Amino acid sequence: MRRIPCLVAALTTALTALPRIVAAAPEPGAPDAHGAHEGGIQWISPVFGNSGKMGLLWILINFAVLMWLLEKLLFSKLRAKTAAKSDAIRGELERASLARQQAEGIMTDVRARLAKLDGEVESILAEATARAEADRVRIVEAAQTEAERIKAAAIAAAERDSEQRRRALEAEIVDSAIARAEVMLRGRITAADQGRMVDDFIGQIASTPMPGFAATAGGPS
Amino acid sequence: MIPGSLARRYARALLGLAPTPAARDKYATDLAALSEMAKSTDESGVTVLTVLTTRRYTVSDRKKLLDALGRRVAADPMVIKFLAYAIEQDRINGLHEITRAFVRMADDAAGRLQAEVTSAAPLGPDAIAELQQALAVATGKTIVLTTKVDPSLIGGVVTKLGSYVLDGSVRSALARMREELRS
Numbered sequence: 001m002r003r004i005p006c007l008v009a010a011l012t013t014a015l016t017a018l019p020r021i022v023a024a025a026p027e028p029g030a031p032d033a034h035g036a037h038e039g040g041i042q043w044i045s046p047v048f049g050n051s052g053k054m055g056l057l058w059i060l061i062n063f064a065v066l067m068w069l070l071e072k073l074l075f076s077k078l079r080a081k082t083a084a085k086s087d088a089i090r091g092e093l094e095r096a097s098l099a100r101q102q103a104e105g106i107m108t109d110v111r112a113r114l115a116k117l118d119g120e121v122e123s124i125l126a127e128a129t130a131r132a133e134a135d136r137v138r139i140v141e142a143a144q145t146e147a148e149r150i151k152a153a154a155i156a157a158a159e160r161d162s163e164q165r166r167r168a169l170e171a172e173i174v175d176s177a178i179a180r181a182e183v184m185l186r187g188r189i190t191a192a193d194q195g196r197m198v199d200d201f202i203g204q205i206a207s208t209p210m211p212g213f214a215a216t217a218g219g220p221s
Numbered sequence: 222m223i224p225g226s227l228a229r230r231y232a233r234a235l236l237g238l239a240p241t242p243a244a245r246d247k248y249a250t251d252l253a254a255l256s257e258m259a260k261s262t263d264e265s266g267v268t269v270l271t272v273l274t275t276r277r278y279t280v281s282d283r284k285k286l287l288d289a290l291g292r293r294v295a296a297d298p299m300v301i302k303f304l305a306y307a308i309e310q311d312r313i314n315g316l317h318e319i320t321r322a323f324v325r326m327a328d329d330a331a332g333r334l335q336a337e338v339t340s341a342a343p344l345g346p347d348a349i350a351e352l353q354q355a356l357a358v359a360t361g362k363t364i365v366l367t368t369k370v371d372p373s374l375i376g377g378v379v380t381k382l383g384s385y386v387l388d389g390s391v392r393s394a395l396a397r398m399r400e401e402l403r404s
Contacts, residue, residue: 167403174402178395182375185391189376194342197377198352201389205355210385213334213360 223315225322231312232322235303242331244297249327251296255304256320258290274314283308325383334362337381341374341390356380 235252239245259270269290273283284305291301307313328335336356338344344352349366356364360382371379376391 171403174399177402178399182392182395185375185395189341189391191342194340194376195345195348197389197391198340198344198348201378201380201387202348202351202355204389205352205359205380205387208359208387210359210382213362213382213385 223312223318225318227312228315228318228322229326231303231307231315231319232326235300235319235323236326236330238299238303244299245327245330247297248300249324251291251294251300252316252320252323254294255290255296255300256317258294259316270314270316273308273316280308283313328365332362333365334360334382336364336366337369338366339369339371339374339379339381339390341370341372341376341378343370344368344378352378352380356382 235248236245239248259273260268262268269286272278273286278286287301287304287308290296291298291304304313304316307316307319312319324335327333334356336353338349338352349368353364353366356366374390374392375395377389377394379390379393380387
């Protein structure tokens with residue numbers, strides 16, 4: 001379709017040039033002002049006739065062939081390249097337009113978020129304050145619990161220590177008392193006391209069970 | 222040393238070799254004397270029992286030593302033969318255990334009971350007799366009494382009948398009192 005305007009343009013150029021060629025041609029029989037031309041337009045002549053001029057029809061045909069060759073070899077490629085560039089530019093323009101729309105959307109979103117930022121900041125601050133308060137309460141409670149546990153453990157340890165010391169003191173008092181009693185008994189036990197203890201011992205033998213020995217009238221088996 | 226069960230087996234065998242109660246008592250006396258002699262040591266501290274036990278000496282040499290010891294305490298030939306057999310069987314190292322088992326078996330067979338009485342102060346003959354009589358009545362056996370003195374008892378008496386102990390000492394009473402007060 002694009003070739004048609006080119007051909008039309010070429011033919012138009014050729015036809016518009018024709019009257020000027022005809023007008024410029026000298027009249028037959030009129031003396032040549034310059035003495036250079038004879039005859040006028042020769043539409044058809046041998047390619048290189050005796051006059052040495054090419055016929056106009058041949059020139060047009062030549063021109064048409066030239067245009068056809070140019071169309072085949074040059075213009076079509078130029079047009080394809082131009083169309084490709086045009087498509088690329090159009091695509092770039094579309095992408096740029098799309099990017100611009102996206103940027104405008106982002107800008108709108110950012111503006112909206114900026115508008116809401118104050119509210120979010122207040123909300124975050126309130127939430128952080130609430131969390132900090134909850135953490136404080138939890139830490140205080142944990143510290144109180146730990147303090148109670150440590151206090152209870154310390155009391156228990158102190159009680160154990162006190163009990164041990166009390167027992168140790170009691171044992172020491174008992175040992176001292178027993179040692180004192182032993183010293184006193186060593187000094188005060190007489191032969192009569194020893195004899196009485198032996199007599200008591202002999203009296204106890206009869207009433208003491210003796211397993212493993214034969215049973216008798218005087219003692220258990 | 223040898224296990225108690227093995228010592229009792231040897232003691233029972235010797236007891237069966239005694240033809241009469243008197244021979245049984247003689248065997249017991251001889252074994253006790255030989256056992257006591259086996260505890261004696263030479264200048265280097267080696268006991269007679271060690272010499273009888275060690276294999277550095279031949280069996281015949283050890284038997285000769287046993288014969289010499291037997292002659293010294295006038296031991297019954299049966300006891301010497303029995304101990305010579307123990308040397309051959311490599312059981313003479315259990316002489317003390319065999320002796321203890323045999324004396325106990327001989328006492329059981331004769332209705333006797335060994336009693337060891339320890340007192341804080343020496344006991345008078347009357348007290349010993351009364352104690353012996355009381356123990357005889359309580360056990361139904363003839364009491365063979367040995368006495369010891371231990372002032373650490375403070376007062377009272379401790380009587381040992383085999384593995385059975387009757388403790389009437391002031392020291393034990395104080396120890397019991399200490400435990401009761403501590404608990």
